Amino acid sequence: MKKDEKVIVGISVGDLNGIGPEIIIKAYEDNRSLELSTPVIFASGKTMQFFKNYFKSKINFFSIDSPEKVVHGKVNVVNVWKESVKIDFGKESKKIGEYAIRSLEAATNALKKGSIDVLVTAPINKHNIQSEKFNFPGHTDYLAKALNGKSLMFMVAGDLRVGLLTDHVPLKDAAKHITEKLVREKITTVTNSLKQDFGIGKPRVAVLAINPHAGDNGVIGKEDDLVLRPALEKIRNEGSLVYGPYSADSFFGSNNYKSFDAVIASYHDQGLIPFKTIAFGGGVNYTAGLNKVRTSPDHGTAYEIAGKGIADENSFVQAIYTAIKIFKKREEYNYYSKNPLKKASK
Structure with missing residues (x-):
């Protein structure tokens, strides 16, 4: 990656009945955040528009059908699903858990293919995501298997x-x-x-x-x-x-x-x-030990305050910045590992 290229930050939307969508919106309401990276949210334009209207946000989403069609300078939303989703803030729902996994799997596939550079995951409910197809205690264990790594x-x-x-x-x-x-x-x-x-x-x-x-x-x-x-x-x-x-x-x-x-x-x-x-x-929360970079905020779905508009986005913002920093630091490390003489003369 060249110095002037923006890092593409993939975002899995997490539990839609929790605070995930709210902190995502708050993190990117200020257009200056787009100067450092390009976000790609894995959900649907229709769903994210609902949250924009609900929280009376001025954010503008740009809907795309695949992460390969990302547009820099925009808050991109990949349409992982097209149907309307019933949101019931603060309530645990098996159906909502299924949407969380659909978002995570789509984002992880994009990460594996290199369509996004890093992955930042909004909080999930570890109970409502469980199924015959998805049987992991959380993001860390799932990503370790998906990316064939020793995660920590x-x-x-x-x-x-x-x-x-x-x-x-x-x-x-x-x-x-x-x-x-x-x-x-x-x-x-x-x-x-x-x-x-x-x-x-x-x-x-x-x-x-x-x-x-x-x-x-x-x-x-x-x-x-x-x-x-x-x-x-x-x-x-x-x-x-x-x-x-x-x-x-x-x-x-x-x-x-x-x-x-x-x-x-x-x-x-x-x-x-x-x-x-x-x-x-x-x-x-950073998942070390993988060949890709994944971070998340240090909190959960916070059902008790979901939908109230009072969620603090700072940890999520720090997760974005940390992912970008680690991605760039890892690129630098890999470059100098292959060119040790250049590091010595730096």
Whole structure:
């Protein structure tokens, strides 16, 4: 991509009864946002027109039949469906879940073909999307299969980056999933992402313990001493700057996280609670480990405020900007990887 070319941002519309369409509209109401990238929303012109009228927005949509017909300087909408959709704000609906998946699948196909450069996903309801054809706990797992990658949920807010060893699994099963192989895979994914997606040459990574106080020498669980600590020591001896396991209860409150380029939590809430406490409303969920770039806001469908016009679009806007930055940083990394002498003389 040349420096003057705009990044094409594909957007899956998410749950239409949630706040997704509202934050998409708010993100692109200001035409200045079109100077940096070109949006392509996967829904339908008719559906997005409904939301424009409902929220009394001045945004103008440009309907196209395929992402290959994108027009720069416009807020493009690919007509994934043509029929009218009944919107019932704040209500969970199986039918609405089907539209969310149709949008996601169309956007993912466009991403695979290169018709769009990056994918930003609006929030879905993990319950109403389930079917015989779609049986994934969320975007991350679906995209890992669709793009043949080892995905990792990577929460990003400025210099704060939090990854997970286990994500959408019941807490009672989290420790069972943590093996040396998994630890190695996740650390490799995080380290590679820090290098190619964020431009950090020698990343420092902290890993949080599985048990309280890292098990207290086996008094509060043996998993840290038997699995996590030996795995980290092996990886560290191979040259990676990986440290831990650290007791999770004081790690963020003491600002210890600021000494590292990324933190890997052992399970979902261990990492997501402090992240969202520090960065809520401005954080981004980035799917690391794939050959394509996908981001999303750090919140869900927010049914309780859907249709009220009060949803904050900042996290979605940050998801757009983060996707663009990572896409450009990855292009730069790939270029200099192939031309190391040019990097040396830069």
